[in-house]
Amino acid sequence: MFASSVAGSSRWFSFVNESWRIATLWLAGVLLFMSFRVFFLVYFHDRITTPIDLNVILNTLETGFAFDSAASGVCFSIPFLLNCILQPMRLGHWVRMVRNFTGKLFFVVAILLCITSITYIAEYGSQFNYFMFEGLHDDQQAIALTVIEQYRPWGSFLGLLALLVVAFKLCERVDKQSNSFLQRIFTDCKWKRTLLISIIVVLFICAIRGSFESRPASRKWSAVTPDPFINNLVINPFRSFFYAIKDYNDLQSHGVNGENPYLSHNSGLDALPLNALSKHTTAPLLAAPSQVFVIVMESYDSWPLQQKYAALNLTNQLKNLASKGIYLDNVLPAASSTMNSLSSIVSGIPYAGVNMSLIGPQNPSSKLSLFNQFEQLGYTSQFFYGGLLSWQNVGEYVLSQGVDKVYSAIDAGGKGSAGVWGIDDGQLFDLVAEKTTKKSFNVILSGSYHGPFNLDLDKYNYPYKSVADYPAEINKLAGELLDPYVLGHLWYADKMLGEFVAKMEQRYPDALFVITGDHYSRRNFHQRPNLYELTHVPMVIYGKGVSADLVPAQQVASHMDIAPTLLDLIAPANTQFYSMGQSLFNAAPDRRVFGFQTIRHNEQLWRGDLSALYEYYRVNERDKTQLLPATPSQFVEIDAQTEQAYTQYMATAWQLLTQGMD
Structure with a gap:
């Protein structure tokens, strides 16, 4: 006691x-x-x-x-x-x-x-x-x-x-x-x-x-x-x-006055000067079309177009266009989010981890802007989005990049069955058809393949009611398969895309179309997709005079190649422009391409925090045709030269966005 x-x-x-x-x-x-x-x-x-x-x-x-x-x-x-x-x-x-x-x-x-x-x-x-x-x-x-x-x-x-x-x-x-x-x-x-x-x-x-x-x-x-x-x-x-807070703050570097995060630990590197990004077109391959459409499809990634999923018939419209034009499936998106990929495409500045839609409007229009460079060719530039322009500040952003006219869900009467995000793709494409003017350059951002998924698919005769309706060979896949109702929204988006292209082609026979996905969908058909399926988007260039033999089918590419490829396709010879991408008509077969925290070099593919943790996959063409995944490839570290090239690429992108370059 x-x-x-x-x-x-x-x-x-x-x-x-x-x-x-x-x-x-x-x-x-x-x-x-x-x-x-x-x-x-x-x-x-x-x-x-x-x-x-x-x-x-x-x-x-x-x-x-x-x-x-x-x-x-x-x-x-x-x-x-x-x-x-x-x-x-x-x-x-x-x-x-x-x-x-x-x-x-x-x-x-x-x-x-x-x-x-x-x-x-x-x-x-x-x-x-x-x-x-x-x-x-x-x-x-x-x-x-x-x-x-x-x-x-x-x-x-x-x-x-x-x-x-x-x-x-x-x-x-x-x-x-x-x-x-x-x-x-x-x-x-x-x-x-x-x-x-x-x-x-x-x-x-x-x-x-x-x-x-x-x-x-x-x-x-x-x-x-x-x-x-x-x-x-x-x-x-x-x-x-x-860690997420730290990474975000490091990338933002406390705003536009911070130190370039990609150079702080790489004293031997510098961002590329603007004159290093100057390019000139060669002789045009096509007569300048009356209409150019760059269509960025929501969550429209590469896997549904692969041969092994052909029996599902999900993307027949884009496949049909691909068969008549240039189709590339080794394409890295600029980012894994819609706004940052879109921002990269229209501004010409790759996404480097900084929110582009907020910083962009604070600075003068990018000299790499897709809108400005096409306006110099005599086109009226237009932007179409099926939601509200307040989303991610998209309205102010595209205006800051020089677009002439901006249209949104409000111009189509408000909301559709897509509910919280705006109008359906069918309504969006109808709006584009209504507002297309003589000699216009149009960027279109779709939105139907985005949750919440609530379209009435029955009225479009969508074939799948349950997983049991999938083709027999598809049902051999082990594990849980993607809900057919969710997948139906991809099918619907593809259907509306095909109908729109057919309508515009009939009205403007010389119209030129570039179609890509904003990023991979994060909704994969089965639960064991390979790294290729988790990172790539398709790119289709379609129009009168465009043939598949203009670009090798296995050419690796990125979103940043859209602008130089289009300009090289239709601009007068020796037209000067600025780009961090390359024209696909003269790109090296073994080139490196970059997305944010993603690298592709030949068959080698890396993704992740490239300074610490990342995944590796060797792209195997057989994986695009055989339904069951192959044995994972042996891990390969990023070589110093490739990592240095990626770091300089991102440092240049960061510098262009936050500081600008004279």
């Missing part, structure tokens, strides 16, 4: 007792993150593309534990440090208050991020990254309604509430626990007290670092398995959220 009362009044014992409470909450945080990691591995198991064994799982959990320990440890460092400072001053009640507040705040944030990460992974195939902050500039109401209608997150909401109740009760129980068993270690011996305090402090430091080793838990050491999706789960949602 005496020992108990002495222990209760001892500042040393109060420190140990409070340290135990903090350690209990730290452990609960670690178990929370670890539980979600295991859940992700099970729930998203069909996204794992390489064979795994027990060692892979153990490596994942072991390395994940380091990140979990660090995330939880950093959050509880404040009450622990106060415990070290205030307990000797007999101010333990302040430590208790801070610990209670920190514990509840930590669990609210951690559980919210973990629950939200389920939907984020389902849509984007990864945990949080810089891209999530692009939503700050998007139509947030439309995004919220899309999430509600497409994912119906009521189960996640109930799970969030249940976990919060458990977490709060745990905090209360830890606070009220007497921890009387700790009285057994009570001692008056100063060296024993010092030893125990030293052990507690060392364990605390190791918990924050996530490691007993010389190097702490760090993103660059997280790729411990051969599967990129599993590697992405090594870092917990809490830590990945803060």
Whole structure:
């Protein structure tokens, strides 16, 4: 009894007792993150593309534990440090208050991020990254309604509430626990007290670092398995959220006055000067057409056009156009988001991680602008979008790049069945047909293949009601297949595209069309797409006098090649223009092409944070024809020359957007 009362009044014992409470909450945080990691591995198991064994799982959990320990440890460092400072001053009640507040705040944030990460992974195939902050500039109401209608997150909401109740009760129980068993270690011996305090402090430091080793838990050491999706789960949602903030801030460099992020660690490199981007056309291959249409299709990626999916008949309209013109399927989009890809195409400046639609209008029109360069050829430039011009500031952005006329859903009478995002593609193309003027250059951004998916497909005679309606050879694919109703929106978008091209071709027989996707769709037909299917978009150039033999079918290309190719096709000889792309009529067969965090060189394909973690895939033409995926290719690191070329390319793009070039 005496020992108990002495222990209760001892500042040393109060420190140990409070340290135990903090350690209990730290452990609960670690178990929370670890539980979600295991859940992700099970729930998203069909996204794992390489064979795994027990060692892979153990490596994942072991390395994940380091990140979990660090995330939880950093959050509880404040009450622990106060415990070290205030307990000797007999101010333990302040430590208790801070610990209670920190514990509840930590669990609210951690559980919210973990629950939200389920939907984020389902849509984007990864945990949080810089891209999530692009939503700050998007139509947030439309995004919220899309999430509600497409994912119906009521189960996640109930799970969030249940976990919060458990977490709060745990905090209360830890606070009220007497921890009387700790009285057994009570001692008056100063060296024993010092030893125990030293052990507690060392364990605390190791918990924050996530490691007993010389190097702490760090993103660059997280790729411990051969599967990129599993590697992405090594870092917990809490830590990945803060990495996303860091990456976003690094890319933005705190606005247009910051240091070029691509040159800060590459002192030997410089952004290319503007005169290095100057080019001249050769002799035109076509007489200047009366109408030019650049059509950017929402989420229209390469996989539906592959031979192995031909039986689905999803994109017959574009296939028909491709068979009569130039068709390329080795094309990298400028970005993985609609606005940034569109911005890159119209401005001629590749996306380098900075939100182009906000910074662009602050600067003079880009000298690489597609609109300006076609206006010099005598065309009236027009932009058509099926949503509202306030979305991603798209109206102001295209005007800043020199477009003459801008049309949106408002000009077609408002909303269609697409609901929150605007009018349907059929209505959009009707608007384009109505507003097309003599000798116009038109950029069109479609939108129907975008959630929430709510078109009435029956009135268009869409053939698939259920997965069972898919062709027999398609149903041989193992695992869950993409919902036919969702897929029907791609079919509808393709149908409307075909009807529009036929109408315009009849009205303007010399019309020229360039059709591409804004980015890959993030909705793949089956759950194990290869990296090629996750990165490429098609490009079709169609019109009178355009033939397939003008460009090799296997030529690699990017969105940035659209402008120089069009200009080389129709502009008078020796017309000067500026471009970071190349005309496909004289591009080298073995050239490197770049998208944001994506590189293609011959058959070699890399994607990811190229300074730390990335995936590799060797593009195999057989994969485009055989339904079942081939064995994954052996990993190949990016060679120094290719990485340097990518860095300079992005540094130049960043400089063009934020600083401009004279």
